[in-house]
Amino acid sequence: xxxxxxHFGHYSDLFSDDPSDKPPCRGCSSNLxxxxxxxxxxxxxxxxxxxxxxxxxxxxKKHESxxxxxxxxxxxxxxxxxxxxxxxxxxxxxxxxxxxxxxLDVAYQMRTKSKEECEAHYMKNFINNPLFSSTLLxxxxxxxxxxxxxxxxxxxxxxxxxxxxxxxxSRDMAGYMPARADFMEEFDNYAEWDLKDIDFVDDDSDLLxxxxxxxxxxxxxxxxxxxxxxxxxxDHGLINLRKFQILEHRYPKEVQDLYDAMRRFARVVGPIxxxxxxxxxALEFELRxxxxxxxxxxxxxxxxxxxxxxxxxxxxxxxxxxxxxxMLVDVLQYIQDGRACQxxxxxxxxxxxxxxxxxxxSAPPLNLTGLPGTEKLNDREKELCQxxxxxxxxYLEYKQALLNxxxxxxxxxxxxxxxxxxxxxxxxxxxxxxxxxxxYINKA
Numbered sequence: 061x062x063x064x065x066x067h068f069g070h071y072s073d074l075f076s077d078d079p080s081d082k083p084p085c086r087g088c089s090s091n092l093x094x095x096x097x098x099x100x101x102x103x104x105x106x107x108x109x110x111x112x113x114x115x116x117x118x119x120x121k122k123h124e125s126x127x128x129x130x131x132x133x134x135x136x137x138x139x140x141x142x143x144x145x146x147x148x149x150x151x152x153x154x155x156x157x158x159x160x161x162x163x164l165d166v167a168y169q170m171r172t173k174s175k176e177e178c179e180a181h182y183m184k185n186f187i188n189n190p191l192f193s194s195t196l197l198x199x200x201x202x203x204x205x206x207x208x209x210x211x212x213x214x215x216x217x218x219x220x221x222x223x224x225x226x227x228x229x230s231r232d233m234a235g236y237m238p239a240r241a242d243f244m245e246e247f248d249n250y251a252e253w254d255l256k257d258i259d260f261v262d263d264d265s266d267l268l269x270x271x272x273x274x275x276x277x278x279x280x281x282x283x284x285x286x287x288x289x290x291x292x293x294x295d296h297g298l299i300n301l302r303k304f305q306i307l308e309h310r311y312p313k314e315v316q317d318l319y320d321a322m323r324r325f326a327r328v329v330g331p332i333x334x335x336x337x338x339x340x341x342a343l344e345f346e347l348r349x350x351x352x353x354x355x356x357x358x359x360x361x362x363x364x365x366x367x368x369x370x371x372x373x374x375x376x377x378x379x380x381x382x383x384x385x386x387m388l389v390d391v392l393q394y395i396q397d398g399r400a401c402q403x404x405x406x407x408x409x410x411x412x413x414x415x416x417x418x419x420x421x422s423a424p425p426l427n428l429t430g431l432p433g434t435e436k437l438n439d440r441e442k443e444l445c446q447x448x449x450x451x452x453x454x455y456l457e458y459k460q461a462l463l464n465x466x467x468x469x470x471x472x473x474x475x476x477x478x479x480x481x482x483x484x485x486x487x488x489x490x491x492x493x494x495x496x497x498x499x500y501i502n503k504a
Contacts, residue, residue: 095111466500
């Protein structure tokens, strides 16, 4: 089998399906059809004869009829029975032409095998075959060994940061030293300790010598992993972490979440492919948002962008009026408590000064499904926890503390409730009012 594979690989350029790719017969100049004859003594260019010229004993210049010869044919199995060498080449060419996974077109181009046969044979012999996987692994290791010893410089247009030792930026850069283009502390920094006491001497037994060789091989694998990590850092530009984070924050929040989830896969693909993937999803997000905005215009009966501008302006005015009405309701709710009202007004003033975007929406009600303690609440208590966004366990704890203090004092004031419950004063006020209304406690 090894001899056949070597024979197949050496003469694969003579087994093409296209007759024009083969040299013509040297005797009659006709297109060669398998099987045909190749002289083993004439060269360096192949001296090929068809079977008719070979049986006639054709001779030409230095070629004589008694020379050694080889029968050129691809009608023999290479990797598994039922697949000839010609079909092996045909499936490789078809996958190259049609693309991996497009098995229907691959089978159509081959014409001798079905879609299922092509897929099963290719996956078995060219993807999951240890012979080919080890060859690819060796090629990858050669490439890693070629680039592992290089430094990790910044691009010529970058100004590498030079933080002071043990500063926050230095820790963010994992101890990178721009002057040396290397790290102060390597990955697996103490890998060399396993080698410091090893010494190869002639008196070593075969077993001891093999153990020392194994230790050296392990050390080389750790060096390769060290180089692989440096290559990822170099290719993706991860040395300047602050700059990387600034570039990341230019995306919308939804795309940033995707960026965080897909960051672990950046080591699998190259930096350009990874950036293209993120950019394509950012573009998709922008398109979906724009489509949603246009659909909103269509539902509102808007048919021109000029009308859309008027619609957006009126929409913002309507949202401002709704927010003002909400503020009025809150003022009426907190006006009875001077301290709570003052805190609420300060909060609204800060929000008005610092907010420059659209109106802030209130948080949605808390989903109590599956939370511990939900079964101990009645419907009104569940509604309170949903609106206040308080988990049932915390509410029951606060409720019990207020009940105990009310029994001990004979009544309870709001200031005492706020001293007992160290949470947001607005939430405390709502819990206090709810317990008063439901009759659990009474005012002092």
